[in-house]
Amino acid sequence: MRPVILLCLLLAIGCDAAIDQFPANDVYALTLAHSRDVRTELAQRDVAEVIRSLFGTPESPVWPSEIFDGEAKSLVKSESLTAAAGPIFSDREGNNFGLFNKHCVACHGVSGSGAGPAAVFQNPYPRDFQAGVFKWKSTERSAKPTRDDLVGLLHRGVKGTGMPSFALVSEADVSALTDYLVYLSVRGEAERKLLAFAIDELGYDDSEDDSSEFLIEDADVHQIVGEIVESWLDASKRGVPVPKEVASNTDSIARGKDLFHGQIANCVGCHGPGGNGAAVTLDFDDWAKEYSSRIGLTPTNRDAMKPFRQAGALRPRQIKPRQLNQGVLRGAGDGKAIYRQISQGIAGTPMPSLTITKQESATGLTSDQVWDLVHYVQSLGSQPGDTLP
Amino acid sequence: MNMEPEPSSAELTKDDPSSSRIVHRLAVLSVCLVWPLIWVGGLVTTYDAGMAVPDWPNTYGYNLFLYPYKTWLLGPFDLFIEHGHRLLGAVVGFVAIGLAVAAYLKETRRWVFWFAVAVLLAVIFQGALGGIRVVQMSRTLAMVHGCFGPAFFAACVALAVVTSRSWRDSCPADRGQSAITELAQVPRSTVILGLVLVALGYTQLVLGAQLRHVQPTMRPDGFATIVVFHVVTAFVLWSVTAVGYWRMRKLKSCCGDLTLWRPAAALIGLVLLQIVLGTGTWVANYGWPTFLQGFPGATGFLIRAKGFWDSIVVTAHVATGSLILAVSTMIWVRSWRLRYCSQSASEVANET
Numbered sequence: 001m002r003p004v005i006l007l008c009l010l011l012a013i014g015c016d017a018a019i020d021q022f023p024a025n026d027v028y029a030l031t032l033a034h035s036r037d038v039r040t041e042l043a044q045r046d047v048a049e050v051i052r053s054l055f056g057t058p059e060s061p062v063w064p065s066e067i068f069d070g071e072a073k074s075l076v077k078s079e080s081l082t083a084a085a086g087p088i089f090s091d092r093e094g095n096n097f098g099l100f101n102k103h104c105v106a107c108h109g110v111s112g113s114g115a116g117p118a119a120v121f122q123n124p125y126p127r128d129f130q131a132g133v134f135k136w137k138s139t140e141r142s143a144k145p146t147r148d149d150l151v152g153l154l155h156r157g158v159k160g161t162g163m164p165s166f167a168l169v170s171e172a173d174v175s176a177l178t179d180y181l182v183y184l185s186v187r188g189e190a191e192r193k194l195l196a197f198a199i200d201e202l203g204y205d206d207s208e209d210d211s212s213e214f215l216i217e218d219a220d221v222h223q224i225v226g227e228i229v230e231s232w233l234d235a236s237k238r239g240v241p242v243p244k245e246v247a248s249n250t251d252s253i254a255r256g257k258d259l260f261h262g263q264i265a266n267c268v269g270c271h272g273p274g275g276n277g278a279a280v281t282l283d284f285d286d287w288a289k290e291y292s293s294r295i296g297l298t299p300t301n302r303d304a305m306k307p308f309r310q311a312g313a314l315r316p317r318q319i320k321p322r323q324l325n326q327g328v329l330r331g332a333g334d335g336k337a338i339y340r341q342i343s344q345g346i347a348g349t350p351m352p353s354l355t356i357t358k359q360e361s362a363t364g365l366t367s368d369q370v371w372d373l374v375h376y377v378q379s380l381g382s383q384p385g386d387t388l389p
Numbered sequence: 390m391n392m393e394p395e396p397s398s399a400e401l402t403k404d405d406p407s408s409s410r411i412v413h414r415l416a417v418l419s420v421c422l423v424w425p426l427i428w429v430g431g432l433v434t435t436y437d438a439g440m441a442v443p444d445w446p447n448t449y450g451y452n453l454f455l456y457p458y459k460t461w462l463l464g465p466f467d468l469f470i471e472h473g474h475r476l477l478g479a480v481v482g483f484v485a486i487g488l489a490v491a492a493y494l495k496e497t498r499r500w501v502f503w504f505a506v507a508v509l510l511a512v513i514f515q516g517a518l519g520g521i522r523v524v525q526m527s528r529t530l531a532m533v534h535g536c537f538g539p540a541f542f543a544a545c546v547a548l549a550v551v552t553s554r555s556w557r558d559s560c561p562a563d564r565g566q567s568a569i570t571e572l573a574q575v576p577r578s579t580v581i582l583g584l585v586l587v588a589l590g591y592t593q594l595v596l597g598a599q600l601r602h603v604q605p606t607m608r609p610d611g612f613a614t615i616v617v618f619h620v621v622t623a624f625v626l627w628s629v630t631a632v633g634y635w636r637m638r639k640l641k642s643c644c645g646d647l648t649l650w651r652p653a654a655a656l657i658g659l660v661l662l663q664i665v666l667g668t669g670t671w672v673a674n675y676g677w678p679t680f681l682q683g684f685p686g687a688t689g690f691l692i693r694a695k696g697f698w699d700s701i702v703v704t705a706h707v708a709t710g711s712l713i714l715a716v717s718t719m720i721w722v723r724s725w726r727l728r729y730c731s732q733s734a735s736e737v738a739n740e741t
Contacts, residue, residue, distance in 0.1 A: 087440070098440075157692060160677075162676045169695055326689070
């Protein structure tokens with residue numbers, strides 16, 4: 001009995017060893033392998049080395065400022081990485097460290113893959129930062145969020161999900177977490193793009209199994225990482241301007257109701273009559289589609305998904321359009337945020353963007369019409385019993 | 390030292406100093422201190438404040454008892470609860486020392502003295518575990534520390550039970566009396582049931598600790614498996630408490646024995662409360678589960694990191710788990726005692 005207990009104790013302590021490297025993105029590697037019909041092990045090996053030398057480890061993360069110029073050098077502050085990474089502790093002055101492990105890692109995972117230990121029971125799944133796609137932002141659909149968007153999201157949290165509000169957490173801690181989130185996203189996106197580049201452009205798919213030739217050039221790495229960082233710096237220039245709001249009154253709400261159930265916006269097609277969520281939809285978000293329908297696999301086919309699940313992917317889960325009549329809107333939830341969500345759609349989801357026209361037309365909506373829609377959506381939340389059109 | 394052989398039944402009477410009040414009172418005091426200690430320790434984990442003081446056994450270089458109280462009381466909250474946890478732990482340690490000394494001086498039952506010594510060693514071990522967890526910055530040792538605490542609490546409860554007057558009074562045969570008809574006849578299955586309650590209660594604590602001290606590298610499937618086991622075992626435990634209550638009720642109706650029936654009744658309520666608190670803990674950490682989305686307010690529920698009431702719910706779940714283990718232990722030890730007494734009484738009756 002005693003040896004068994006001792007063994008269990010040793011095993012348990014062994015599990016507590018420092019995390020000396022970020023987990024590789026095996027799901028994306030498998031996606032590439034499946035879509036290109038190639039082997040990716042060698043490319044993964046060399047990309048992992050490049051990424052580790054550039055970005056460090058979970059215990060000692062590094063922002064590779066030496067390869068950047070200008071603003072990019074300070075996009076992520078090294079003191080923020082120090083505060084956010086590594087084990088959890090605090091000092092005598094109350095400064096906190098290990099913030100990501102304290103607040104985020106259980107859901108988002110060590111590398112920000114969104115597949116942390118507690119991810120599986122959450123709906124929606126925690127965000128995978130590695131794809132560099134974010135839902136709740138003030139910028140264009142394809143743009144990165146601004147820093148203010150991320151800070152705002154952390155403060156607000158996301159109602160009805162596992163994402164908490166950090167309103168009670170100090171500004172310094174929220175700022176450090178924001179930097180670490182950007183760091184993880186840049187690191188993860190760089191890993192993905194380098195892997196795709198190595199396979200598509202450098203001939204890693206043809207390499208012999210025992211090849212020790214290192215094919216990735218520094219110049220290529222710097223260019224790929226530089227472009228990702230540039231997209232973060234450009235975010236503030238890609239904000240979506242919100243035109244002046246039309247008067248919010250019963251007329252505007254009535255017009256919005258017609259648009260909601262009309263052919264152009266066709267919100268009813270997904271959100272159901274009166275936003276009651278009764279429409280039948282069978283869609284998935286982009287994170288799940290990447291390793292399923294986009295490479296010709298059926299998301300609901302358990303056998304097809306099994307290799308991806310073993311690689312660390314979460315089971316694809318259908319995305320449900322928001323039930324607007326419950327009055328719970330994710331994102332900032334104010335008029336401007338809803339305007340942006342209607343006009344730009346929501347990145348990573350089936351929620352499409354609209355064409356904004358100057359004149360009323362059959363192909364798009366004017367900004368005034370979008371505001372009418374906004375007012376109607378806002379009115380739904382205030383009349384929970386009024387679900388019928 | 391009065392370390393004599395176990396006294397014969399004739400030597401023991403109600404007035405006998407061997408049923409030492411001081412030992413029992415110290416045992417009860419330790420129970421009364423350990424539960425708050427578990428609360429504070431739970432808060433430390435809830436706030437991830439275990440590493441708010443980086444050294445051990447000192448506190449920022451100060452002797453534990455000499456750390457400036459103003460800096461402690463007015464400093465960061467994490468430091469306040471971690472240092473407070475250490476101080477309260479030290480108090481429990483002193484009480485355990487007093488308990489062992491009192492048992493050495495006053496207790497005639499040798500095994501009770503050794504039991505008190507074991508409790509003292511356990512509190513030393515627990516303190517060392519907590520200290521090494523700090524020095525090693527180990528979450529796993531924090532989990533072991535968190536699991537050992539309730540076991541220590543249960544041991545204190547058992548010690549309080551065996552030093553109580555009711556323990557002595559429950560065995561007239563020990564005093565040469567043969568009041569057989571007053572004694573509840575406790576079947577072996579009831580004692581086993583008590584043991585099952587203890588085992589299930591402790592299993593739940595260990596499973597819960599795995600979730601609470603989750604390793605960042607654990608796979609989601611592993612975490613989900615533990616969650617499922619934790620939930621299923623909770624309902625199994627609740628069912629067993631109902632069976633236990635039914636068994637103890639028979640003892641009450643036949644023989645008027647309330648020493649098992651009352652805690653058995655309390656246990657049903659405690660496990661129900663624990664299930665509610667467990668749901669609250671999940672909600673406070675991860676939001677409403679999908680199958681409870683129809684619950685009023687679930688769709689708009691917002692989790693608040695470091696929310697005070699959220700942390701109280703989570704910590705109450707931890708503390709109630711320990712209480713369930715303690716009450717189960719009380720039932721098990723008492724049922725074992727009653728069975729022993731009823732058998733002894735039967736033997737006395739047969740002899741006469």
